[in-house]
């Protein structure tokens with residue numbers, strides 16, 4: 001299923017949507033935080049989707065315990081480090097880990113820019129320890145409004161040399177992309193890449209806004225693009241890759257069944273897609289599972305899955321020589 005001579009890459013993976021349930025439990029004990037249940041097994045439904053949520057916002061609530069137990073910068077560093085260990089355990093060669101520093105800082109009033117520094121440090125140490133490659137994408141959590149997003153952006157830009165891109169995530173319906181035009185002008189001025197969550201809870205117009213107003217080079221999800229043929233042509237012609245997350249799309253109610261995912265429509269139109277996890281700990285999946293779903297539930301061929309692995313490499317926010325290194329290092333391992 002996975003082509004062993006090509007690097008396995010996850011470009012859409014929330015670091016703060018992948019905090020291990022046992023770490024959340026442990027940090028809660030350590031930090032004297034009351035949890036709603038007495039036994040660990042009873043805690044799982046509070047931090048992991050059981051089958052599916054009714055919509056995106058109900059899904060996102062499951063991420064809250066993970067960040068609510070982060071009481072110090074050391075805790076933030078720990079979860080960042082563990083995220084890299086998880087990459088190594090999942091057989092991933094390169095990942096772009098995204099995180100929302102204000103969301104992580106919020107509950108315990110941690111200084112947001114220092115949270116960014118702690119995550120950078122945890123990921124750096126993880127990469128050294130586990131021999132995995134990773135870069136970071138900063139998220140503006142649109143759910144909390146414009147003012148908080150500007151604060152979040154300011155905190156991220158302090159450390160912009162350690163980031164490859166900025167993303168906009170959270171409540172797509174309630175906080176549409178056009179509100180954040182000014183923030184993404186600042187992102188462009190800072191020389192960072194742009195990927196935007198769009199076409200997940202809202203329709204194709206949200207994808208258009210992400211591209212035209214915020215200058216997105218990649219789109220997170222983009223599921224609803226299938227409703228607009230002109231948009232499909234535009235995505236294909238401009239080489240804008242859709243970061244597809246099958247299990248997440250099912251669990252957020254964006255699609256009713258995995259087999260309903262419009263990935264075939266995208267491929268037929270020449271739109272580039274790659275496969276990703278989104279929030280693996282909350283979803284209870286890993287990247288290889290997404291490739292299995294694509295084969296078994298959507299009938300993708302071995303060739304299509306290989307192309308998808310290559311699409312992820314091509315769409316990564318790294319230089320051509322770094323891409324080449326990932327390729328040669330992988331074939332050397334065989």
Ligand SMILES: O=c1[nH]cnc2c1ncn2[C@@H]1O[C@H](CO)[C@@H](O)[C@H]1O
Pocket residue numbers: 014015016017056060063098099100103139140141142143169170171197200248252278279
């Ligand atoms: O699937 C998703 N769609 C939209 N936003 C998401 C998704 N998963 C996580 N976040 C959002 O990303 C930030 C944490 O990294 C939070 O704002 C969370 O709500």
Ligand SMILES: [Zn+2]
Pocket residue numbers: 012014169197220278
């Ligand atoms: Zn996401």
